[in-house]
Amino acid sequence: MLIDTHAHLEMSGDVREVIERATSNSVVTIIAVSSDLDSSRKSIELANTFPGIYCTVGIHPHEAASINEELCNELVSLASERRVVAIGETGLDYHYLNSPRENQIASFKRHIEISVNLDLPLIIHIREAFEDVIDILRERRSSSSRGVIHCFTGDYETAEEFIELGFYISFSGIVTFKNAEGLREAAKRIPVDKILIETDSPYLAPVPFRGKRNEPAYVKYVAEKIAEIRGTSFDEIAQITTSNANNLFKFNNISSLSTSKAN
Numbered sequence: 185m186l187i188d189t190h191a192h193l194e195m196s197g198d199v200r201e202v203i204e205r206a207t208s209n210s211v212v213t214i215i216a217v218s219s220d221l222d223s224s225r226k227s228i229e230l231a232n233t234f235p236g237i238y239c240t241v242g243i244h245p246h247e248a249a250s251i252n253e254e255l256c257n258e259l260v261s262l263a264s265e266r267r268v269v270a271i272g273e274t275g276l277d278y279h280y281l282n283s284p285r286e287n288q289i290a291s292f293k294r295h296i297e298i299s300v301n302l303d304l305p306l307i308i309h310i311r312e313a314f315e316d317v318i319d320i321l322r323e324r325r326s327s328s329s330r331g332v333i334h335c336f337t338g339d340y341e342t343a344e345e346f347i348e349l350g351f352y353i354s355f356s357g358i359v360t361f362k363n364a365e366g367l368r369e370a371a372k373r374i375p376v377d378k379i380l381i382e383t384d385s386p387y388l389a390p391v392p393f394r395g396k397r398n399e400p401a402y403v404k405y406v407a408e409k410i411a412e413i414r415g416t417s418f419d420e421i422a423q424i425t426t427s428n429a430n431n432l433f434k435f436n437n438i439s440s441l442s443t444s445k446a447n
């Protein structure tokens with residue numbers, strides 16, 4: 185059993201087939217992660233349609249400039265939907281700076297507030313902004329925020345800082361890339377009970393599909409690589425990462441993935 189904790193499922197035109205292929209590759213649960221209001225609504229719809237799909241609501245740092253009070257109220261109201269298991273993806277992306285830093289920081293802080301108020305974990309996206317994210321999480325430590333650093337790209341020391349702040353570390357296909365030695369070191373050394381796996385599909389397909397369109401079925405390549413790095417079995421990594429995801433996201437009752445309509 186595998187769980188893909190981060191897929192932009194609403195971006196797959198052929199969702200039904202994508203889910204079928206995931207099912208045949210032992211994926212039992214997929215979290216459909218949202219990046220704006222529109223994708224939040226679509227993710228909820230997918231989660232309400234297919235068993236085994238859960239979802240998040242949130243505004244990606246790229247879209248942070250669009251955030252206002254009305255939008256936040258709408259997020260809060262969508263977050264009460266039954267199959268919403270997290271707030272995000274939020275965070276800071278200083279690589280593209282599609283939204284100015286001030287907007288990203290304000291939006292991130294607002295997402296933290298919402299996640300704490302609703303007692304839902306956060307899904308955090310970070311690009312070239314580790315220090316600022318750590319500072320903001322430290323500042324708010326007393327508010328007991330929790331969640332996951334998704335598609336982690338840092339080194340072992342950085343991973344340990346996030347774990348210390350109460351966060352899980354999620355590895356994507358990047359862990360299979362040739363130049364990712366520092367990341368593999370983190371995947372090898374952090375406590376196994378803090379590891380999650382994801383695809384971030386349709387982006388970042390793992391080797392041997394690098395550069396192609398990614399999909400949840402490929403999360404097994406991430407699990408395989410982590411098993412290899414840690415010198416353990418695929419089954420053990422599958423089992424532990426699935427149980428870690430259950431601990432963080434508390435899926436009320438995991439139903440098997442299938443394309444039949446949920447009731």
Ligand SMILES: [Zn+2]
Nearest residue numbers: 273309334335
């Ligand atoms: Zn992201």
Ligand SMILES: [Zn+2]
Nearest residue numbers: 190217273384
């Ligand atoms: Zn994403």
